[in-house]
Amino acid sequence: MTTVSDDIVTSSNGLGYTSASAAHPESLVKPPAAPTAGEDTIEIHLEFGGGLHLLFSSQPRHTIRLPRFVTESNTPQPTTMRHLVKWMKENLLSEREEMFGDGDGVRPGILVLVNDADWELEGELEYELRDRDEIVFISTLHGG
Amino acid sequence: MNRVEVEMSKSSAATDKIMGQDTLQAEASSSARPLELDEYVRYGRQMIMPGFGLPGQVELKNAKVAVVGAGGLGCPVLQYLAGAGVGTIAIVDHDTVSLSNLHRQILHTTDRVDMNKAESACIALKALNPRINVVPHPMAITPSTALSTLAPYSILVDCTDRPLTRYLLSDISVRLSIPLVSGAAISSAGQWAVYGGTIRSSGKRRACYRCIWPSVLPNSGGNGNCEEQGVWGVVTGLVGTGMAGEVIKLLVGKEDSEPLLHLHHLCSNPLIRTIRMKPPSAKCIACGPNATITDDLDVFGYESFCAGGPVTNDQTGSVTGGEGERLIAKDLSEILDLKSASSEDDFVLIDTRPSIEFGICSVPGSTNIPLPEILKDPSSLPRATETIFICRRGNDSQFAAEALRRVVAEADKVRVRDVRGGLLAWNREVDHDFPIY
Numbered sequence: 001m002t003t004v005s006d007d008i009v010t011s012s013n014g015l016g017y018t019s020a021s022a023a024h025p026e027s028l029v030k031p032p033a034a035p036t037a038g039e040d041t042i043e044i045h046l047e048f049g050g051g052l053h054l055l056f057s058s059q060p061r062h063t064i065r066l067p068r069f070v071t072e073s074n075t076p077q078p079t080t081m082r083h084l085v086k087w088m089k090e091n092l093l094s095e096r097e098e099m100f101g102d103g104d105g106v107r108p109g110i111l112v113l114v115n116d117a118d119w120e121l122e123g124e125l126e127y128e129l130r131d132r133d134e135i136v137f138i139s140t141l142h143g144g
Numbered sequence: 145m146n147r148v149e150v151e152m153s154k155s156s157a158a159t160d161k162i163m164g165q166d167t168l169q170a171e172a173s174s175s176a177r178p179l180e181l182d183e184y185v186r187y188g189r190q191m192i193m194p195g196f197g198l199p200g201q202v203e204l205k206n207a208k209v210a211v212v213g214a215g216g217l218g219c220p221v222l223q224y225l226a227g228a229g230v231g232t233i234a235i236v237d238h239d240t241v242s243l244s245n246l247h248r249q250i251l252h253t254t255d256r257v258d259m260n261k262a263e264s265a266c267i268a269l270k271a272l273n274p275r276i277n278v279v280p281h282p283m284a285i286t287p288s289t290a291l292s293t294l295a296p297y298s299i300l301v302d303c304t305d306r307p308l309t310r311y312l313l314s315d316i317s318v319r320l321s322i323p324l325v326s327g328a329a330i331s332s333a334g335q336w337a338v339y340g341g342t343i344r345s346s347g348k349r350r351a352c353y354r355c356i357w358p359s360v361l362p363n364s365g366g367n368g369n370c371e372e373q374g375v376w377g378v379v380t381g382l383v384g385t386g387m388a389g390e391v392i393k394l395l396v397g398k399e400d401s402e403p404l405l406h407l408h409h410l411c412s413n414p415l416i417r418t419i420r421m422k423p424p425s426a427k428c429i430a431c432g433p434n435a436t437i438t439d440d441l442d443v444f445g446y447e448s449f450c451a452g453g454p455v456t457n458d459q460t461g462s463v464t465g466g467e468g469e470r471l472i473a474k475d476l477s478e479i480l481d482l483k484s485a486s487s488e489d490d491f492v493l494i495d496t497r498p499s500i501e502f503g504i505c506s507v508p509g510s511t512n513i514p515l516p517e518i519l520k521d522p523s524s525l526p527r528a529t530e531t532i533f534i535c536r537r538g539n540d541s542q543f544a545a546e547a548l549r550r551v552v553a554e555a556d557k558v559r560v561r562d563v564r565g566g567l568l569a570w571n572r573e574v575d576h577d578f579p580i581y
Binding site: 049136 | 305334357361405409421
């Protein structure tokens with residue numbers, strides 16, 4: 001049962017980034033942005049910090065595709081954070097829903113960032129997602 | 145503190161004199177100098193920086209900063225504030241230095257193991273900079289005493305390690321209308337920010353810690369402690385250094401014009417992610433228009449608000465366990481001796497710790513199956529008429545034993561027990577040479 005890893009960083013870090021980012025230093029140099037989405041879909045980058053990755057199959061980073069528009073009462077509407085949170089609960093969450101969700105939104109104590117800003121600065125659930133948006137979910141840490 | 149106040153009034157009087165007099169002549173007189181001669185040398189490298197200068201140094205000298213917690217975050221904070229010449233620094237910590245602190249709590253020394261951390265840090269700071277006034281408070285910060293202890297200070301620095309003190313310090317910063325520099329670190333991750341108080345350039349209030357983190361998330365990876373989850377010294381070091389930087393920026397009026405939260409992970413790219421925080425929350429119970437928290441902090445139930453993890457008892461684990469469900473380390477030792485003498489193979493000793501910890505030390509003859517694997521499928525555990533679980537201190541082993549008991553039938557006639565006090569007890573009662581980490 002004992003596994004000894006020679007990678008000191010990946011074997012002992014308990015809060016995400018278990019291998020992907022440490023093992024791929026080439027990602028330090030970002031390739032030029034290529035068009036990633038078709039006309040009908042957008043690409044969204046999700047990241048989990050402060051231990052929240054444990055709710056999502058212990059993966060700190062996910063890249064997902066969502067439809068650009070969702071049809072509500074026969075009218076196409078831009079996809080919003082409300083749709084994303086719902087989609088995550090249905091498709092990505094690996095633990096019980098109440099550990100992440102609260103109504104349409106997320107539990108108090110989870111901070112949601114849209115492109116490096118608190119989502120409350122961006123319209124919260126009504127924020128309309130754009131291609132290659134980066135959405136980060138973090139919880140607070142207490143160690144010192 | 146009095147000494148600094150006297151010096152303050154002396155130096156501002158001296159500055160007035162300079163303004164009205166022949167400058168050269170005034171500078172020749174020692175009473176005209178806001179700093180001692182050696183301080184010009186000591187702080188020279190930072191004073192010559194544009195935008196800092198003598199006025200910046202005098203701001204630091206006159207400042208009174210309270211640092212709560214002299215551990216992994218507190219040590220770098222204190223070290224840089226003292227080095228930079230912050231005139232009065234309070235250090236609040238009730239805890240004593242332990243050997244397992246020293247990989248990250250770099251102000252303490254091997255000689256000072258068992259000394260109070262506030263006292264130990266005080267010795268280190270005085271050696272570093274005898275020109276500053278360091279006030280050790282070797283006591284715990286509590287809702288009933290915190291406000292009066294911290295009232296004399298103009299900036300609070302939260303270097304504590306649990307939710308209760310974090311929310312308490314935030315509430316005090318709101319009550320005193322002073323900024324709170326709050327940081328945290330665990331494992332490979334850390335975060336820090338300035339909460340509360342007013343932004344000098346805009347006059348706007350910052351969100352308080354409660355505005356951003358209105359409730360404690362139980363069972364999230366972030367709220368463990370360093371003893372359980374481990375922590376890199378460089379992570380607390382980087383976060384603490386960032387926090388000291390925020391304190392210095394606040395003191396010299398170079399604070400961020402919009403409140404920022406910094407998130408660090410040792411393996412992330414970028415190494416530090418900086419995000420814009422929202423303004424104060426109208427719903428905040430500490431700083432909102434309908435706030436319910438008052439100066440009487442004792443009436444706010446911090447304990448129940450923060451209740452998340454179980455309280456651990458080193459001797460027994462958090463739960464005492466039912467009749468016959470637990471055994472003491474000495475009994476395990478006897479069982480192991482008996483089993484090695486006989487050839488019977490109907491006994492299994494399972495160590496439930498993470499494999500990385502099992503690799504550090506283990507009881508001879510034990511098999512490592514980490515708790516999450518056991519809980520996932522207890523029926524797949526090796527079958528034996530006698531199963532004993534052991535862990536670091538006798539908590540996880542109870543969960544494992546409980547899980548196995550649920551899947552074995554009465555008719556199987558198997559016995560499932562766990563070791564009270566775990567490996568700590570094994571060290572204490574059986575093998576004093578067994579490593580404790």
